[in-house]
Amino acid sequence: MSSVLSCKSTKMAELMENEVVRAFSTYAVIVVVKMLLMGPLTSYNRFARGSFSNEEDVARKSSEEKKQLLKTHPDVERVRRCHHNDLENIIPFVIVGLLYALTGPELSVALLHFRIFAGARIFHTIAYIGALPQPSRALSWVVGMLVTFSMAYRVLNTVLFL
Amino acid sequence: MSSVLSCKSTKMAELMENEVVRAFSTYAVIVVVKMLLMGPLTSYNRFARGSFSNEEDVARKSSEEKKQLLKTHPDVERVRRCHHNDLENIIPFVIVGLLYALTGPELSVALLHFRIFAGARIFHTIAYIGALPQPSRALSWVVGMLVTFSMAYRVLNTVLFL
């Protein structure tokens, strides 16, 4: 593994030789891929529950069936709300996290931020899709947001230039 | 302040020593944090107006109350539309703005872009939440978008590689 890495790193931008940037990249990709997977999960539920948004998605059905299939379904809407919450929280984490990584924080402190955020958001998805009793979902949402605020504070404190 | 900065900058990626990148980071964090705060504002309104989206959020209520609490409320929906508009406009600004900052624009020109955008979006939020008479909201939306288009033009003009 390390020989592959050293071989590749000669072509890599210097930025990726920084361990904090590499850790950030790893966790950013993990949470973004998690977010992206909500798309196929929505699709799956649309077919499984028979709930579509577009006329052309049910073009081959009879007009009676169409009417039925173009209704919303609670399970589909739940996945969509979860996906939307990811957009609202994971993208800010990635943006602020990239700038944070560039301010050169301690690796251990940075890893703590990234790991807590990734854990909180994965748990948030489980709590949302599984409709776990509150405040499980609310807490994981707040924890993720606090991580982003903490990184935002460090960025402003380090590079403030108004 | 400057001594703290110089001390920290030894650990920072060189990128963050660039004043345009630092200015970008500052304004990007400000508008992203503003966007993130729409989440708690939605939550606050959900509780204040009694309007929730998920069964588990009202689990302890009687079935009569649940039905009432699971309805949408205009104030909650207004904050959500504002938040959604932020996602549609602030994230493109941050993406295009980062690439723009890397093309090495004049600091004064870059600051003009960042400041107008931040001002326009903060005013947009006030106009949206406060339901100010149009065209206040529409204008602030257009101004923010024009800033992003201007930066996009500079990026394409400088680094175009198809």
Add this chain to the structure above:
Amino acid sequence: MSSVLSCKSTKMAELMENEVVRAFSTYAVIVVVKMLLMGPLTSYNRFARGSFSNEEDVARKSSEEKKQLLKTHPDVERVRRCHHNDLENIIPFVIVGLLYALTGPELSVALLHFRIFAGARIFHTIAYIGALPQPSRALSWVVGMLVTFSMAYRVLNTVLFL
């Protein structure tokens, strides 16, 4: 053109001298601007179809007209769904793509990723707005997502640091 570039590049961060990063920047700006343009398209449809979301947007109308104008319209909702799908797919592409570009992939391989994604998403918009028969829209959505997954795999494979 090249003289302009070399003149500007002295001021540019070294990052932008990397051809993969320049190619990424070009395609990222193209797809983000495409996404941004869905905003004005929604606005246009709101006026053309007479379908608004906010009281203040129809303030000068009679109360009878207001009621009519505050209804949703299928054409407006279609553009909004298309815009929302862009947010869900284009932003992850840009985030993962930036990190991917920093891992120093072969230029030809990187260009292949960027071009396929941009083509797929432009076609997706045409298929969505034009309500083309399925599976045209579904396929372009899947192709775009596979490009992002492929880049995510490369990033994790190259810089993994948990």
